Amino acid sequence: MAESIKAFEKSPNIAQPGDLGWHLGMVLRGYQSRFEDAVEGMAAGIRGYQILSAVIHRDPPNQQALGAHLAIDRTVLTYLLDTLVDAGVVERVPAPSDRRARKIVATDNGRSLLAKYEQRVAAAEADLVSGLKESEVGTLASLISRLAMDIHRAQPGSSPCEAMDHLP
Numbered sequence: 001m002a003e004s005i006k007a008f009e010k011s012p013n014i015a016q017p018g019d020l021g022w023h024l025g026m027v028l029r030g031y032q033s034r035f036e037d038a039v040e041g042m043a044a045g046i047r048g049y050q051i052l053s054a055v056i057h058r059d060p061p062n063q064q065a066l067g068a069h070l071a072i073d074r075t076v077l078t079y080l081l082d083t084l085v086d087a088g089v090v091e092r093v094p095a096p097s098d099r100r101a102r103k104i105v106a107t108d109n110g111r112s113l114l115a116k117y118e119q120r121v122a123a124a125e126a127d128l129v130s131g132l133k134e135s136e137v138g139t140l141a142s143l144i145s146r147l148a149m150d151i152h153r154a155q156p157g158s159s160p161c162e163a164m165d166h167l168p
Contacts, residue, residue: 027128034124039117043087044080047072049121051080052089052114055104062101063092071158089113 032046039049050070060066067077081104084090089110095101106114129137151158 031125031128034128035121038120038124042113042117043089044083047080048084048087048089049114049117051077051084051104052106052110053118055090056106056111056114060104061097062095062103064101066104084110 035046039046042048042052044051047070051066051072054060054066054069058069060069063077063081064074066072067074070077072080081090081092085092088107090104090106092102093105095103129140132140
């Protein structure tokens, strides 16, 4: 820990304690605005995209696991899923492991819609990091991923959405 603090303090890109928070906040704001533009027209917006992506790529066993993965309150998740069901992108089916629970599955329309939006999100992400060299983008992505997973393991119930509401 002491070594991490010393290395952090010597970084030429961090002038004062607290600058990291400002930098992360600016990056997050830039990301969010691009992400919102990229998913414009998606049922339930950013959350709809995140739900559909998690359903397709992570295949949670039931609705409760989906909500836990995305840190979405179950009552809010219900409304979001209603919107996505009405849009024809997901369906609720009985969970194979517990018939009382519901599993969320993507429709064919949902799969093709996600493929379209993933291209748009990828372009938005590329735009965000366009000022970096290709090698820097890979390094940044790797480091952010490691840091996020460390934080998630230490605080598994924390919601990234709540954190955004309290940015400096």
